[in-house]
Structure formats: structure tokens, C-alpha cells
Amino acid sequence: MTGQAISLLETLLGKAGVLRDAADLVRYAADAAGPGADRPLAVLRPASTEQTAEAVAICAAAGLAMVPQGGRTGLSAGAVPPAGSVVISVERMRGVVALDRDAMTLTAWAGTPLQQIQEEAQRQGLDYPVDIGARGTASIGGTVATNAGGIRVLRHGMTRRHVIGLEVVLADGTILSRMGGLAKDNAGYDLCQPFIGSEGTLGIITRIMLRLCPHEPLSAVALLMVEDHAAALECLAQARIRFGERLSAFEGMWPDYMDAICRTWRLASDPFPGQRGFCVLVELRGRDAAQLDGFDDWLGELLERGLVQDGILARSQEDERRLWALREAVGDVDAPMGPHISFDLSVSLCHLGRFCAACDAALILLPQAGRVIKVGHLRDGNVHLLVAHDGSDKAARLISEAVYDVVRAYRGSVTAEHGVGRIKRDWLAACRDPAELAVMRAIKRALDPQGLMNPGAVID
Numbered sequence: 001m002t003g004q005a006i007s008l009l010e011t012l013l014g015k016a017g018v019l020r021d022a023a024d025l026v027r028y029a030a031d032a033a034g035p036g037a038d039r040p041l042a043v044l045r046p047a048s049t050e051q052t053a054e055a056v057a058i059c060a061a062a063g064l065a066m067v068p069q070g071g072r073t074g075l076s077a078g079a080v081p082p083a084g085s086v087v088i089s090v091e092r093m094r095g096v097v098a099l100d101r102d103a104m105t106l107t108a109w110a111g112t113p114l115q116q117i118q119e120e121a122q123r124q125g126l127d128y129p130v131d132i133g134a135r136g137t138a139s140i141g142g143t144v145a146t147n148a149g150g151i152r153v154l155r156h157g158m159t160r161r162h163v164i165g166l167e168v169v170l171a172d173g174t175i176l177s178r179m180g181g182l183a184k185d186n187a188g189y190d191l192c193q194p195f196i197g198s199e200g201t202l203g204i205i206t207r208i209m210l211r212l213c214p215h216e217p218l219s220a221v222a223l224l225m226v227e228d229h230a231a232a233l234e235c236l237a238q239a240r241i242r243f244g245e246r247l248s249a250f251e252g253m254w255p256d257y258m259d260a261i262c263r264t265w266r267l268a269s270d271p272f273p274g275q276r277g278f279c280v281l282v283e284l285r286g287r288d289a290a291q292l293d294g295f296d297d298w299l300g301e302l303l304e305r306g307l308v309q310d311g312i313l314a315r316s317q318e319d320e321r322r323l324w325a326l327r328e329a330v331g332d333v334d335a336p337m338g339p340h341i342s343f344d345l346s347v348s349l350c351h352l353g354r355f356c357a358a359c360d361a362a363l364i365l366l367p368q369a370g371r372v373i374k375v376g377h378l379r380d381g382n383v384h385l386l387v388a389h390d391g392s393d394k395a396a397r398l399i400s401e402a403v404y405d406v407v408r409a410y411r412g413s414v415t416a417e418h419g420v421g422r423i424k425r426d427w428l429a430a431c432r433d434p435a436e437l438a439v440m441r442a443i444k445r446a447l448d449p450q451g452l453m454n455p456g457a458v459i460d
């Protein structure tokens with residue numbers, strides 16, 4: 001049955017559309033969370049929505065499990081294929097299909113890299129404001145499937161806020177198209193919503209219509225060193241009052257993170273040599289210089305009042321790039337850190353300090369836990385907590401239990417933005433109650449009764 005299905009798929013998709021070489025199967029068996037233990041039976045690369053629908057119908061008839069893939073930059077192993085499954089990659093469906101300047105919308109194929117969307121919008125004086133470190137490789141479909149957050153959530157919200165239309169191939173091959181682009185449309189359930197953040201478990205997204213915003217080409221960036229997270233939150237409160245909508249990023253780098261990247265691993269040069277405090281990266285964006293006025297004065301006032309201990313104001317784009325490199329160095333810590341768990345947690349802002357202290361306290365008691373570093377999107381209450389360990393399953397389990405117990409106690413989330421994937425599936429109950437889990441399972445059963453669409457991800 002499987003062999004027959006693969007032959008049918010080869011006939012449908014042609015040579016470029018079905019990969020079966022061992023090296024390819026290894027490549028498509030991993031995402032940014034690491035390599036999977038199994039290899040897919042084949043990698044399918046349809047070139048259109050219709051081809052995707054026909055391929056899915058063949059797989060469904062043969063009972064073959066399907067794993068949708070975009071750029072494979074996901075951090076939760078959601079795109080890692082289990083044994084006996086086929087990968088359906090959207091990488092051949094790429095490019096911007098339409099950009100409507102008046103309506104400020106952009107339609108693109110799901111495999112289009114996020115950065116290409118941003119650049120095409122900017123060429124028209126517009127912007128797609130969702131931004132993440134993996135922008136050059138992550139596909140727009142993957143960012144919708146994971147409801148990606150990133151560095152500008154403070155100002156623009158997560159991906160969900162920008163999606164106004166989707167075309168999706170359901171688990172039986174049916175094409176669901178909500179690409180009308182109406183500004184107002186209240187006719188029944190909004191069928192786009194369940195697919196945003198569904199991590200490939202409900203269908204394959206093939207085309208997307210996005211809402212754009214005016215491009216703000218100018219920025220002002222500063223790095224502040226403050227005593228602790230409480231002082232950082234006070235700076236945030238004042239920045240929001242002073243700059244309102246112009247405040248576009250407010251990123252937190254705990255002393256343990258700064259120490260690790262600047263001193264231990266030298267991934268970036270130390271901005272405050274000989275001092276070690278809590279660092280905050282603040283960014284304003286605007287359309288003209290007047291919108292950035294007052295930033296220097298504000299920093300001066302904070303320094304004068306002693307709320308900020310030291311600060312660096314970027315004077316050029318190169319300075320801005322250097323300051324952002326400190327924050328983006330988190331993408332380079334995997335190798336020097338060795339085996340570790342990368343948690344993507346969120347709590348209400350008012351609990352953030354106590355929550356981090358409680359995680360630190362729980363981890364100190366565990367001999368299996370090594371170096372701990374914390375960095376995150378401060379305003380969103382989103383902490384990326386990285387914990388080194390000896391590489392054993394036991395250590396990973398004990399550390400996860402300790403951290404997720406704290407998450408439960410503070411009514412936080414086990415994943416702020418990276419998604420549940422396969423890595424966090426068994427911890428979902430730490431932040432979702434039985435009624436919520438039952439509704440999730442009911443939606444999954446209704447849309448994918450055979451359980452073929454990305455089995456093992458998000459929900460069992």
C-alpha cells in the first residue's frame with residue numbers, strides 16, 4: 001500500500017517533487033531543535049495548492065502520516081517526522097503573489113521566507129512587522145503555523161494579528177480557502193483562526209494573505225544596565241508613557257546571560273566591561289526624525305535619577321547592529337552550552353521577578369542542572385530559560401518537572417511563542433486545564449479523524 005502510494009506520488013509530483021535519497025531524508029528529519037531519531041519515508045515537495053491537495057488525498061487513502069514543513073527553524077521539534085511518515089514541504093511554493101498598496105495587504109505562498117515578505121513590503125513603503133532572528137530561513141507558512149512572536153510583539157502583536165486570509169489543505173485533501181480579504185466579515189466562525197498556531201496538526205497552509213502597516217525606516221536603539229528586573233520594569237513603564245506606540249522593542253538580558261555570552265564564550269564583546277547588571281535593549285521606531293526626539297533626554301534623566309546605572313546610545317546603524325547582536329547571540333549558544341533544555345516560558349509581567357527567582361531556586365536544588373541563562377522579550381513576560389545538564393534523560397526530566405512546577409504555580413505558559421511541537425506536548429497540562437485539552441482534542445478529531453496530520457505534535 002505504501003509503495004503504491006509513493007509511486008502515485010512520484011507520478012503526480014515528478015522527480016523534483018519527491019525526494020528519497022538517504023542524505024535528503026536525514027536533512028529533512030531535523031529542525032532547529034535538533035535531529036530526529038527517525039527518517040521520513042519520502043519528502044514530498046508539491047508546487048501548488050492543487051498538487052498539495054492531490055498528494056494529501058493519496059497519503060490519506062494509504063493511511064500515511066504527513067508532517068508539514070517550512071524552513072525547519074522551529075524550536076519545538078514540531079517539523080521532525082516520526083517513523084513511517086512522509087514530509088510535505090512547502091519550499092517549492094514560494095514568492096509574493098500580490099501586494100495591494102491601497103488595502104495594505106500582501107498575498108504570498110507559504111514557502112516564502114519571512115525576510116522576503118518584509119523586503120517586498122518595504123519596497124512599497126509598507127512593512128510586515130513580525131520579526132524573528134530566523135527571518136532569512138523561516139517560511140511565512142511556518143510562522144503562521146506557529147503563530148510566531150519575536151522582537152516586535154510589544155508594538156505589533158503576534159502573527160495572528162496580521163493574518164487576514166488563509167488557504168489550507170485539510171487532512172483528506174479538501175481545499176479550504178478564506179482569501180477574500182474583506183476588512184469586515186462576520187459570517188459565522190472565523191475558520192482561519194484554528195490553523196494559526198496549530199503547528200501542522202490540522203492541515204497544510206499553502207497561501208496566506210497578510211495585513212501590512214506603514215514602514216518606519218528610522219530607529220533609535222540603546223542598551224541600558226540596571227540593577228535588577230524591577231528597575232527594568234520601571235524603565236519600561238516610563239518608556240511606554242513617554243513614547244507610546246513608538247516603543248517597538250524592550251528586550252531583557254539577565255546577568256547570567258550577559259556573563260555567558262560576553263565572558264565565558266565570547267560570542268559578543270562586553271558592552272560594560274568590569275560591571276555586570278541586568279541589561280535592557282530598548283528600540284524606538286518612527287517615520288521621521290521628529291518621532292525619535294527625546295530619546296537621548298530620556299536616557300539622561302534615567303541616568304541622573306540612578307534608575308539606570310550605565311547606558312550606551314547607538315549613534316549609527318553599525319552601533320545598532322552591534323547592540324542587537326548581543327540579544328541575537330542566543331542563537332549561537334547551543335554548541336558551547338552542550339546538552340541543555342531551552343524553555344520558552346511566559347508569566348504575567350507582575351510575577352516575572354518572583355517567577356525567575358523561583359526557577360533559579362528550584363534548579364539550584366537539582367545536582368543535575370548546570371549553567372542557567374535567561375534572556376527574553378521582557379515586555380511580553382517571555383523568558384527563554386536555558387539550563388545545561390549532563391545529557392541524560394533523567395536530568396532532562398527532573399529539570400523539566402522542576403521548571404514546569406513553577407510555571408504551574410505562577411499560572412504561566414509552557415510555551416510563549418515557539419509552540420508545543422513534540423518537545424512540550426507532555427507538559428501541556430501544566431498550563432491547560434482538562435476542559436481546554438478536551439476541546440483541543442475535539443477540534444483535532446473533527447478536522448483529522450484518522451490522526452494523520454503531524455501525529456505526535458501538540459496533542460496526543
Ligand SMILES: Cc1cc2nc3c(=O)[nH]c(=O)nc-3n(C[C@H](O)[C@H](O)[C@H](O)COP(=O)(O)OP(=O)(O)OC[C@H]3O[C@@H](n4cnc5c(N)ncnc54)[C@H](O)[C@@H]3O)c2cc1C
Binds near residue numbers: 032072151203205
Ligand atoms: C535563531 C532563531 C530565532 C528564533 N526566534 C524566534 C522568535 O523570536 N520568536 C518565535 O516565535 N520563534 C522564533 N524562532 C522559532 C522559529 O523560527 C519559528 O517557530 C518559525 O515560525 C518557524 O518557521 P519555519 O518555516 O522554519 O517552520 P518549521 O520549523 O518548518 O515548522 C514549524 C511548525 O510549523 C508546522 N508548519 C510549517 N509550515 C507549515 C505549513 N505551511 N502548514 C502547516 N504547518 C506548517 C510544522 O509542522 C511545525 O510543527 C527562532 C528560531 C531560530 C532558529
